[in-house]
Amino acid sequence: MAAPGVAEAVAASHPAEGAEMTEAAELSRALSRLLPGLEADSKPGRRRALEALRRALEEPGPAADPTAFQGPWARLLLPRLLRCLSDPAEGCRALAVHLLGLGLRRAARPRDALPRLLPALAARLAGPEPARRPPEACEELRLALVQLLGLAVDLCGAALAPHLDDALRALCCSLLDPFAAVRRESCSCAAALAQATPDHFHMQSESLIGPLMQTISHQHWKVRVAAVEATGAVIQFGNGKSVDDVLSHFAQRLFDDVPQVRRAVASVVGGWLLRLRDRYSFFHKLIPLLLSSLNDEVPEVRQLAVSLWEDIGLQWQKENEEDLKDKLDFAPPTPPHYPPHEHRPVLGCRELVFRNLSKILPALCHDITDWVVGTRVKSAQLLPVLLLHAEDHATQHLEIVLRTLFQACTDEEAAVVHSCMRSAELVGTFVSPEVFLKLILSTLKKAPSASGLLVLASAMRGCPREALQPHLAAIATELAQAHICQASENDLYLERLLLCVQALVSVCREDCGVASLQLMDVLLTIVALAGATGLRDKAQETMDLLARAEGVGGCQDLYRKHMGPLLERVTASHLDWTAHSPELLQFSVIITQSGPALGEALPHVMPTLRACLQPSRDPQMRLKLFSILSTVLLRATDSINSQGQFPSYLETVTKDILAPNLQWHAGRTAAAIRTAAVSCLWALTSSEVLSAKQIQDVQETLMPQVLTTLEEDSQMTRLISCRIINTFLKTSGSMMDPEKLIKIYPVINILFPLTLEQVQPVRFVGSSLTF
DSSP, X not given: OHHHHHHHHHHHHOHHHHHHHHXXXXXXXXXXXXXXXXXXXXXHHHHHHHHHHHHHHHSOSGGGOHHHHHHHIIIIIHHHHHHHTTOSSHHHHHHHHHHHHHHHHHOSOGGGGHHHHHHHHHHHHOOSSTTSOOSOOOHXXXXXXXXXXXXXXXXXXXXXXXGHHHHHHHHHHHTTOSSHHHHHHHHHHHHHHHHHOHHHHTTTTHHHHHXXXXXXXXXXXXXXXXXXHHHHHHHHHSOGGGHHHHHHHHHHHTTOXXXXXXXXXXXXHHHHXXXXXXXXXXXXXXXXXXXXXXGOSSHHHHHHHHHHHHHHHHHHHHHTTTTTHHHHHTOOOOOTTOOTTOOOOOHHHHHHHHHHHHHHHHXXXXXXXXXSHHHHHHHHHHHHHHHHHHGGGGGGGHHHHHHHHHHHTTOSOHHHHHHHHHHHHHHHHHSOHXXXXXXXXXXXXXXXXXXXXXXXXXXXXXXXXXXXXXXHHHHHHHHHSHHHHTSOOOHHHHHHHHHHHHHHHHHHGGGGGGGHHHHHHHHHHHHHHOOSHHHHHHHHHHHHHHHHHHTOSSHHHHHHHHHHHHHHHHGGGGGGOOTTOHHHHHHHHHHHHSGGGGGGOHHHHHHHHHHHTSTTSOHHHHHHHHHHHHHHHHTGGGTTTTTSOGGGGHHIIIIIIIHHHHSOOXXXXXXXXHHHHHHHHHHHHTSSOSOHHHHXXXXXXXXXXXXXXXXXXXXXXXXXXXXXXXXHHHHHGGGSOHHHHHHHHHHHHHTOSOOHHHHHHHHHHXXXXXX
């Protein structure tokens, strides 16, 4: 009876405190009636007691005042509920966790519960070893316990500092929980804990990095996002040195299939670059991660990265305003040849990249040649971004950049090659051609390669016209050298060589006149060596472009303009030609493609044909040349006889070219050459280039050899020979010497026992003889 009297006396002197004591006393009496049930031996009894407590705490009543609730909560309820966390019954443990949450929310000083609450939570969530399963077997209850820990962090804030050991021990285990929801909640709790206790957290933050890095690759994308965000907070408010431990893991998340994960990486890295205490030490490590997001396939991620990067540049620019004063006050305008459709970064962004480029490039260039395709693609995409920021400062790093591009342009992945071409274009845009041409051309001299030609073509394509024009002749001369333009017959190599010519023509346009001969020489080589028809067509189209740039009608006018020098160079080594000589192929292209210009170059052409078609020369080469000669003779007026000068070389053709090759020699190859020579003679006699008198001269010279070919095994040879003799006889008419007719008749007579389809040519000859 004394207690109520004391309470009444206190209430009379201090009404507010008296009311609190009265409420506390009433709550204590209410709890005293319910708490014994928590010690019941039966599970239903304990559960009924816990449910009664839940109803008492959830229903508004005398315990509504937090101050009045604080005493009974800390003295009576908290210790018993913590013991219930180890109850054998899962339902009782769940109710205990729920009641603990209710109590923390309603208590006036929830931090007073931490000395007992945190060890209890750690005991349920953390086993003796991280690899072993936690004492709490139920996944849903582990989730509830982590949520309770998060509630304690939210309510108590910095008051958790003395209890960080227990909190971190619990989180280190829950971050590796098999249940995805537990991991996700643990990540949120870790981030909240880092923000709540920054003054003490940094001393122990490293213990969370390992579990977070194991969680960052979890199969659920929401868990990965939570892990990335938690890592951001843990390092932001913890030990900045942990950045080195997470960089490789963050780089891997840039390849994540889920855009939300990539967005989280960009957001966290951008936040570090803006707010990390020792961020200046990590600029060269973090900048590549953020700039990689500028090429993300999802617009939202790209826009976030662009926004963050601009904020970072502006902040750094403001922090270093004194250092940048001259550049800010006397900033030059955007270069006139700046790449179109590209937004020039602010000065702070450009300076950040330039000052850290020497540290970024070595690792980046290594990754561009990595064995993993994704790494190569991402690294190659980053290089043009860096070069766009570095602008002319890239000159001092040009050697390593070009060496990397030479190697990366051999990649089988089209995306890598495309990015490297873009990088080479930016080199051409910002670096003086005198510098990059010296490095590229010297490399091509030592070891010509398709990748080197692609880099050269791309650099020239990005170079301004006025800068490239003084070097036009030197570039074209170098490309026309045999060690480059004849280095390979591979179509890829020739395609890249063609790109170089196209780049020069498209950039320099009318200026190409000073190097027209050399460019024509290169195009001629491409047409001659190309195996693919499409590549030859592209080379022909480029010839037309070059012709238009020079103001002439077409490629045949180009041939006419340069025919003499081209033939002089090509035929200089004709005594050493074989069937596979590049010069022979070039000579063939000139003969077949130059059109009417060929008729103006007979003084060069005919001596070469005479020398190369001697019986002592390579048989395969002679077959090719006879085929080409037959082709142009069939359209002689538009090619070899366009000037009417071919008949003056008739004696050379008949006596020095055809007659020696119509002589009989044993072997199939010799027979094939005789067939080719007979075909060429037929093209000559049927081309309407020769007069009747000239045909008679041919007859006088070659009739004996033609008659000999009538005995060839090849049916084709015999038929063509019959047509030739028929032409001879019709042209001669009544002027034919009878003695010669007597010699022809027995040979023709032998041919009459032929099949029906073979009779017609012989019948023509017979009718001519009869006439």
